[in-house]
């Protein structure tokens with residue numbers, strides 16, 4: 001990343017943090033539904049999404065605000081969606097857990113853990129059969145990687161040569177269960193090798209390392225049209241679903257990762273590289289102001305009409 005890209009990454013990561021913190025307090029005030037935040041994982045979203053091209057497609061999971069905002073989603077429309085308002089990306093019907101934004105190439109946010117893995121296989125298969133150029137990026141957690149669907153999806157993607165960038169955000173938690181209680185495997189990445197797939201495992205709290213690894217992986221997928229698994233080691237700094245007092249979390253582990261906050265790390269790196277303090281502060285202030293405007297927009301947006309509840313929905 002050059003200096004400009006680093007500043008842009010800082011801007012987006014700060015925006016994501018401000019957005020999620022605002023949602024937490026709106027929820028505390030009874031104005032928004034609970035949500036799964038990605039606080040602590042902003043470098044994963046920004047590092048990967050900044051390595052994607054316009055015609056690439058994204059599928060994601062319940063911890064998706066960072067992926068959407070990094071892709072250029074409007075925070076006001078996202079917040080309106082979480083508040084169930086008409087101006088939300090899905091007319092207020094999806095909440096925070098199912099946002100889809102076709103114009104951003106975000107096909108789906110799945111809250112069925114691992115659901116996005118199987119669906120990404122289908123999206124990439126259709127793309128490859130129709131001859132589209134872009135690749136599919138699929139975000140999921142280490143909990144999803146403990147499912148059979150993970151293995152089935154990777155196996156088929158490898159056999160069918162599907163252009164999928166699998167991005168495992170290994171944040172050590174699977175709802176209220178620590179990863180160590182469900183698997184003895186230290187890493188998710190090496191499992192891709194069993195399917196003949198390339199993989200890499202990098203520090204998910206270092207946005208530059210994530211961006212470089214994702215850019216390299218995406219280039220390889222574009223060249224070979226074969227899948228690749230990128231594992232990002234990170235940590236969920238807030239609870240599973242707001243509100244959550246994290247009483248079940250080892251305080252030493254939590255504080256170790258708080259000291260590795262990806263935004264604070266990038267901030268120090270920028271300052272060390274000569275970015276002036278006023279520049280950094282201006283970015284932080286701009287993010288706070290943008291989120292204040294987003295909150296005002298979402299609050300002013302009306303609730304959908306009762307008649308709209310049965311439009312644009314699908315039932316099998």
Ligand SMILES: Cc1ncc(C[n+]2csc(CCOP(=O)(O)OP(=O)(O)O)c2C)c(N)n1
Pocket residue numbers: 062063111112113114140141142143144145171173174175236
């Ligand atoms: C099939 C299925 N099983 C269980 C759940 C309940 N659930 C929601 S999130 C979650 C944990 C997911 O962990 P992980 O995939 O690591 O993602 P993270 O929340 O850590 O980002 C669980 C078990 C669900 N939504 N879907």
